[in-house]
Amino acid sequence: MYDNEEGQGPKSTFSTYVAEGDQLFQKGEYVKAVESFSTALSLQPDDKNCLVARSRCYLKLGDAESALKDAETSLQDNKCFFKGLYQKAEALYTMGDFEFALVYYHRGNKLRPELQEFRLGIQKAQEAIDNSVGSPSSVKLENKGDVSFFHKSNGVRPKNLNHSHKRESKKHGRKMDKSEKRAKELLGELYSDREYLEKLLQDEDLIKGKIRTGERVQDLIVGCISYLDTRTAFWQQQKPIYARQRDRKLMQQQWNRVLHKPPSDPTRYVLNSLEEIDTALSVGNTESGLKKARELMKAVKEWSEEVLPNKREVLGNLHSYIGNALMDLGNMDKALHQHEKDLELAKKGDLMDSKSRALDNIGRVYARIGKFQQAIEVWEEKLPLACGGLENAWLFHEIGRCYLELKLYREARDYGSRSLMAADEISDEKWQLNASVLMAQAELKLGNYKACVTHFERALDRAKLLQDVSASEAIQKALREARHRVIQ
Numbered sequence: 001m002y003d004n005e006e007g008q009g010p011k012s013t014f015s016t017y018v019a020e021g022d023q024l025f026q027k028g029e030y031v032k033a034v035e036s037f038s039t040a041l042s043l044q045p046d047d048k049n050c051l052v053a054r055s056r057c058y059l060k061l062g063d064a065e066s067a068l069k070d071a072e073t074s075l076q077d078n079k080c081f082f083k084g085l086y087q088k089a090e091a092l093y094t095m096g097d098f099e100f101a102l103v104y105y106h107r108g109n110k111l112r113p114e115l116q117e118f119r120l121g122i123q124k125a126q127e128a129i130d131n132s133v134g135s136p137s138s139v140k141l142e143n144k145g146d147v148s149f150f151h152k153s154n155g156v157r158p159k160n161l162n163h164s165h166k167r168e169s170k171k172h173g174r175k176m177d178k179s180e181k182r183a184k185e186l187l188g189e190l191y192s193d194r195e196y197l198e199k200l201l202q203d204e205d206l207i208k209g210k211i212r213t214g215e216r217v218q219d220l221i222v223g224c225i226s227y228l229d230t231r232t233a234f235w236q237q238q239k240p241i242y243a244r245q246r247d248r249k250l251m252q253q254q255w256n257r258v259l260h261k262p263p264s265d266p267t268r269y270v271l272n273s274l275e276e277i278d279t280a281l282s283v284g285n286t287e288s289g290l291k292k293a294r295e296l297m298k299a300v301k302e303w304s305e306e307v308l309p310n311k312r313e314v315l316g317n318l319h320s321y322i323g324n325a326l327m328d329l330g331n332m333d334k335a336l337h338q339h340e341k342d343l344e345l346a347k348k349g350d351l352m353d354s355k356s357r358a359l360d361n362i363g364r365v366y367a368r369i370g371k372f373q374q375a376i377e378v379w380e381e382k383l384p385l386a387c388g389g390l391e392n393a394w395l396f397h398e399i400g401r402c403y404l405e406l407k408l409y410r411e412a413r414d415y416g417s418r419s420l421m422a423a424d425e426i427s428d429e430k431w432q433l434n435a436s437v438l439m440a441q442a443e444l445k446l447g448n449y450k451a452c453v454t455h456f457e458r459a460l461d462r463a464k465l466l467q468d469v470s471a472s473e474a475i476q477k478a479l480r481e482a483r484h485r486v487i488q
Helices: 014-026 030-043 048-060 064-074 082-094 098-111 116-134 161-172 178-187 190-200 217-237 241-258 266-282 286-302 311-328 332-348 352-368 372-385 389-405 409-425 429-446 449-465 469-487
Strands: none
Touching: 014 030, 014 048, 030 048, 048 064, 048 082, 064 082, 082 098, 082 116, 098 116, 098 266, 190 217, 266 286, 266 311, 286 311, 311 332, 311 352, 332 352, 352 372, 352 389, 372 389, 389 409, 389 429, 409 429, 429 449, 429 469, 449 469
């Protein structure tokens, strides 16, 4: 906290305020947690993990806009910061921007496929989209329940308003203008809830009241109406999924015609096409993205390097996209072939980033099909190309996991230790958890039970800090067994 004397700054260190904020968050004291994280950020304004932590507090307090702002700030320097991606997706989901949330859940899942949070996010966002667009009735508000928290300091809540507004509307028989008809079409059965809220505004006694938190009922009602109007505009501007699918079918003939000759601006055309492919794969339209990538590759191969100067790099990107799509579809042999093509082009063009990407993907294919020694060799070749602590923490951990599968437990422990060091350097709790579990498993196999207990205890602390219930339960079970062996 800040000193009471004017002009005084924070009284303690950044890490102290962060730890205090974490404890307050776990206790459910989110307002105080925000204060602690805000004080910490006054000392280190660009700390990504602290921004994400404060964003989580804002979400708990119902302030999704502030949560989104912090999440986006955490991504400014590193667009692949997975915690920021997850928090941005959560904020967008809370705000009702389900389609945008789905994109960021998919991007996070693409970077960190082992994390359950992104898979669950994809599922709930897709269900929300289906409910919101495909079947409005499934998310309809129940009139008698949605405003049950309203209470007045004086008087009694009006009765039967949820039915009277419908009868009055019919009695007047007014005609809807085009914008109202469009709003009714987009909101579906939620449109009647909007009418109900508008009717509530006409009750002068009701709108003068306040809810338990002190907020005026009138402000809440106006906010709800504004939200529904915002959703109407959102759904109108962002085509629903079924409309996009229809448009894609209509555009296929034009697409095929374009592919036969270079467009007037090949570079812009390729960039736009790659963006479309990436978006399709990010939101789970794997087969559509795969088809687009193959069509673009066919066209690019026919163009000369005079038409497209970075042709080799573009082809490498397309091999990578196709390989990842084939992996998602379970076709590992063909996926491996595509990633090897990407690596071949990268070596010919001395493209280090592309080489790193290709080695990463080849290793993932080998690990997925159980060829752990090959995965280790490929990933060890990638090690000098790794950039940043997060990539190192991931890479060391995956190599260690492969050694564990091969029953080479000392090597698994050593790489687990390297992963933990990399995770500690960037204060990444998730990879601290993963690395500690790996080291504990290796020590258990080596018969070093005390060391095993120590690593499991650290992993349990990280799991509790991350509020990962399933991980905590699994670690507690393993910890009990390890302690039992120590006693023996």
